[in-house]
Amino acid sequence: xxxxxxxxxxLMTEGKQIDxxxxxxxxxxxxxxxxxxxxxxxxxxxxxxxxxxxxxLAVISSxxxxxxxxxxxxxxxxKRDTPCTGGADRYLKLLTRExxxxxxxxxxxxxxxxxxxxxxLAGLFAVYALYCTNAFTRAASMSGSLWFPGFKEYVFSHEMxxxxxxxxxxxxxxxxxxxxxxxxTVQDNTExxxxxxxxxxxxAVFRLNKGGHxxxxxxxxxxxxxxxxxx
Numbered sequence: 658x659x660x661x662x663x664x665x666x667x668l669m670t671e672g673k674q675i676d677x678x679x680x681x682x683x684x685x686x687x688x689x690x691x692x693x694x695x696x697x698x699x700x701x702x703x704x705x706x707x708x709x710x711x712x713x714l715a716v717i718s719s720x721x722x723x724x725x726x727x728x729x730x731x732x733x734x735x736k737r738d739t740p741c742t743g744g745a746d747r748y749l750k751l752l753t754r755e756x757x758x759x760x761x762x763x764x765x766x767x768x769x770x771x772x773x774x775x776x777x778l779a780g781l782f783a784v785y786a787l788y789c790t791n792a793f794t795r796a797a798s799m800s801g802s803l804w805f806p807g808f809k810e811y812v813f814s815h816e817m818x819x820x821x822x823x824x825x826x827x828x829x830x831x832x833x834x835x836x837x838x839x840x841x842t843v844q845d846n847t848e849x850x851x852x853x854x855x856x857x858x859x860x861a862v863f864r865l866n867k868g869g870h871x872x873x874x875x876x877x878x879x880x881x882x883x884x885x886x887x888x
Contacts, residue, residue: 662698666763670755678714683766687713688882689752689793691726691779694718696875703879712886713768715760717752724748726778728785731806734837741805745782746789753792770794770822772885776878777870778802784812784824784850791819797881799827800870803850804843812850823860825881826851831869 668675676697680687690700697716704714720726725748727741761768772795773783780801787796788811803809803826826847833844844865851863862884866877 662701665698668759668763670759671751672719673717673751673756674719675756675760676716676718677760677763678716679764680711680713682711683764684769685711685713685764685766686770686772686795686886687715687761687764687768688772688774688797688885689757689760690714690716690878690882691720691773691775691782692716692718693720693722693777693779696878699875700879700882703875704882707879707883709883709886713760713764714882715756717756720748722778726775726782727805728781728808728811734839741778745785748782749786749789752786753790757792772796772882774799774878774882774885776800776874781805781808784808787817787819787821787824788812788815789818794819794821795823795885796821797825797885798847799825799877799881800829800832800874801826801847802843803846804839804841806839809842809846809849813853820857821859823885823887824854825862825864825884827864827866827877827881829866829868829870829872829877831867831872 666677724742724744728745729743731741773793774797776799780798854861
């Protein structure tokens with residue numbers, strides 16, 4: 658397994674760190690995963706253990722999480738949290754105009770599909786990105802922050818830039834059991850957005866996992882990426 662990691666490459670741009678785990682074959686799928694920290698090695702290893710081959714994983718970290726991943730401003734949901742400042746559009750320009758070309762210049766041959774993925778706020782961003790760019794044809798939102806104020810209404814009232822081939826949603830069954838009124842809506846919102854996608858002809862799946870938001874993050878993330886790599 659360590660031999661696979663020997664091919665890992667690291668790039669930097671605008672303060673963002675991009676770790677590339679390249680495919681060993683040309684003309685393969687590429688997944689762009691926005692991450693809280695440097696969990697790329699663990700996720701990549703898990704995917705290989707699951708039998709996933711011939712794909713490229715690009716993990717972007719060193720993000721300003723509450724700014725880069727949020728589509729618009731929203732108040733902090735607790736005294737320990739910080740408010741979201743709505744910088745997703747700006748970050749999406751960096752991702753599509755600089756990061757994607759940098760990554761794909763490093764790859765052998767072309768790509769068969771390009772996916773966007775993330776956990777928590779990055780799961781929210783993955784869905785939002787489909788409405789703002791046609792760069793991605795698959796998406797995975799693991800424990801996505803689909804409780805975000807106004808987001809469900811945004812999804813229902815706007816059109817995606819491109820209809821994705823596949824979209825994956827997951828959530829922990831304890832995530833809606835919160836004192837916060839926003840977080841209480843997360844399962845209802847996720848299921849409603851999933852049903853909306855299915856009813857619009859998208860190959861979509863929703864998985865309800867055991868536990869709260871922070872349980873088995875690596876495993877849940879890898880499971881979502883494996884699913885969007887299928888077919």
